[in-house]
Amino acid sequence: MPHSPTSRKKPAAANEGFAGTALAVPGDSAAAEASLIGEIRELIEGSREHVARVVNSAMVLTYWRVGERIGREVLADERGEYGQSVIERLADSLSAEYGSGFSRRNLFNMVRVARAFPARNIVQTLSAQLGWSHLVILAGVEDALAREFYAQMCAAERWSVRTLQQKIQGMLFERTAISRKPEALALREFEALREEDRMSADMVFRDHYVLDFLGLAEPYNERDMEAAILRDIERFIAELGSDFAFVARQKRMTVDGTDYRLDLLFFHRRIQRLVAIDLKLGRFQASDKGQMELYLRWLEKYEQRPGEGSPLGLILCAGKSDEHVELLQLEASGIRVAEFITELPSRPVLKAKLHSAMRSARQRIAARAPAVQGPAVEAPAVQASTIEAPTIQAPAAPQP
Numbered sequence: 247m248p249h250s251p252t253s254r255k256k257p258a259a260a261n262e263g264f265a266g267t268a269l270a271v272p273g274d275s276a277a278a279e280a281s282l283i284g285e286i287r288e289l290i291e292g293s294r295e296h297v298a299r300v301v302n303s304a305m306v307l308t309y310w311r312v313g314e315r316i317g318r319e320v321l322a323d324e325r326g327e328y329g330q331s332v333i334e335r336l337a338d339s340l341s342a343e344y345g346s347g348f349s350r351r352n353l354f355n356m357v358r359v360a361r362a363f364p365a366r367n368i369v370q371t372l373s374a375q376l377g378w379s380h381l382v383i384l385a386g387v388e389d390a391l392a393r394e395f396y397a398q399m400c401a402a403e404r405w406s407v408r409t410l411q412q413k414i415q416g417m418l419f420e421r422t423a424i425s426r427k428p429e430a431l432a433l434r435e436f437e438a439l440r441e442e443d444r445m446s447a448d449m450v451f452r453d454h455y456v457l458d459f460l461g462l463a464e465p466y467n468e469r470d471m472e473a474a475i476l477r478d479i480e481r482f483i484a485e486l487g488s489d490f491a492f493v494a495r496q497k498r499m500t501v502d503g504t505d506y507r508l509d510l511l512f513f514h515r516r517i518q519r520l521v522a523i524d525l526k527l528g529r530f531q532a533s534d535k536g537q538m539e540l541y542l543r544w545l546e547k548y549e550q551r552p553g554e555g556s557p558l559g560l561i562l563c564a565g566k567s568d569e570h571v572e573l574l575q576l577e578a579s580g581i582r583v584a585e586f587i588t589e590l591p592s593r594p595v596l597k598a599k600l601h602s603a604m605r606s607a608r609q610r611i612a613a614r615a616p617a618v619q620g621p622a623v624e625a626p627a628v629q630a631s632t633i634e635a636p637t638i639q640a641p642a643a644p645q646p
Contacts, residue, residue: 299374306373306381310366312348313356320357333357358385362393371440375401383410391429392419398439399449402516403488416456423582424448445489445516447558451582455485455562458587468525472496472509489516497522499544508541519555520545526563530583534561535574538581562586 320332333353340348359378362385363369372381380400387393396419400410419425424432427448438444459481460474475482476495483490490512497508510523522541526534538559545557559581566583576583 302377303370303373306376306378307366307370309352309356309378310360310363310369310381312353313358313360314364314366316353317357317360355382355385358382361385362387363397372397372401375404377407379407380405380410383407383414387414389419391432392425394433394436395419395422395424395449398436402439402443402445405488418452421452421454421456422449423451423453426453447517447582450487450489450514450517451558451560451584453584455584455586457482457485466527468509468527471525471527475510486512487514489514490521491515493520499541499548501540501544506537506540506544511545514558517555518553520549520557522557522559524559524561526561528563529565530561530563530567530570532570532574534563534583535576535579535581539579542580556580558582560584 316332316336333350337348337350337353340353346352359369359381363372363381369381376397384393384397384400387396396410396414399405399413399418405413424435424446427435435446435449438446439449457471457475459478460471472495479492483492491514493511493513494508495510497511499506499508508522509525512521512523513519514521522538522545524534524538524541538561542557542559550557557580559579561581561583563583563585566585571583
């Protein structure tokens with residue numbers, strides 16, 4: 247005998263709507279009601295996120311405009327004490343009327359950001375993806391090319407403020423292959439990422455990977471390192487880059503009845519390519535190229551899917567010879583060689599080593615390549631480096 251609408255039992259929890267109110271939808275099943283609730287929740291959450299983005303963008307642009315206006319006033323006068331007094335008086339007046347968001351410290355940060363990013367259209371683009379605290383931290387990066395790199399990568403990979411600080415402290419730019427390129431070429435790749443969301447391999451791969459978190463104790467072999475990586479795969483991917491996705495370990499490849507095994511296989515979502523990683527405890531050898539080429543051609547034949555680019559290889563070793571890498575023309579074969587660091591040296595030592603490698607690489611490129619033709623692509627961050635303001639010294643640490 248069919249139940250009447252009044253006698254039908256209400257499914258537990260599924261019919262609970264907002265603030266515990268029961269949804270009366272005659273004839274609908276519990277699944278349909280749950281789906282309706284889910285859709286409405288998505289609408290509400292989506293609306294909240296949209297409002298948050300709009301508010302963030304408006305706040306960032308307001309702070310930038312305030313900093314730009316103050317900067318013009320201060321730069322118009324050469325007296326050092328004048329710049330300080332302007333900030334002091336403005337902070338007292340604005341804080342009394344609008345709160346601590348316009349304190350002396352924050353006004354200094356607004357000026358710093360406006361000088362680091364003088365083009366309003368660039369700030370407007372960044373404000374849709376980054377918060378004000380991101381821009382304050384970026385304004386503290388002295389090297390204009392590095393600042394542009396961190397800005398674009400932070401927006402592309404959606405770094406938190408803490409992650410951005412860690413990447414800068416860990417000298418990610420200096421460890422990335424693009425830092426070795428001539429400035430004009432690097433700026434073109436930044437522009438491609440900003441305008442077309444197209445990331446180059448030079449922005450993906452590092453020359454040095456810091457793996458001190460693995461906690462490896464001497465002596466260890468390649469299997470020990472591989473096992474340690476898998477135990478802490480989340481931090482390993484954080485070091486590789488957020489767009490890497492783990493696929494397999496000890497990937498078996500059979501060629502003419504002979505089995506080969508690749509240490510680690512990843513997929514990079516943004517560049518849409520498989521990435522083969524081979525671990526080497528010793529220094530890079532010329533024979534390592536042939537082994538990696540075999541892996542890549544096998545992956546290209548049997549694993550590559552329609553729409554994906556050709557697989558790339560990363561040989562992660564304890565040491566490498568730049569001349570070996572150059573003569574073997576590894577990049578033409580889609581192969582990168584990088585050193586791993588299991589014990590992080592002091593920051594000054596690491597900085598000196600990386601800057602020395604950058605200078606050497608740029609000198610080699612300049613020696614063998616003709617000058618880049620055509621107008622250079624100017625990035626706002628580079629323009630910012632020409633503005634000197636010794637009269638305003640901002641505090642070292644930004645205020646989120």
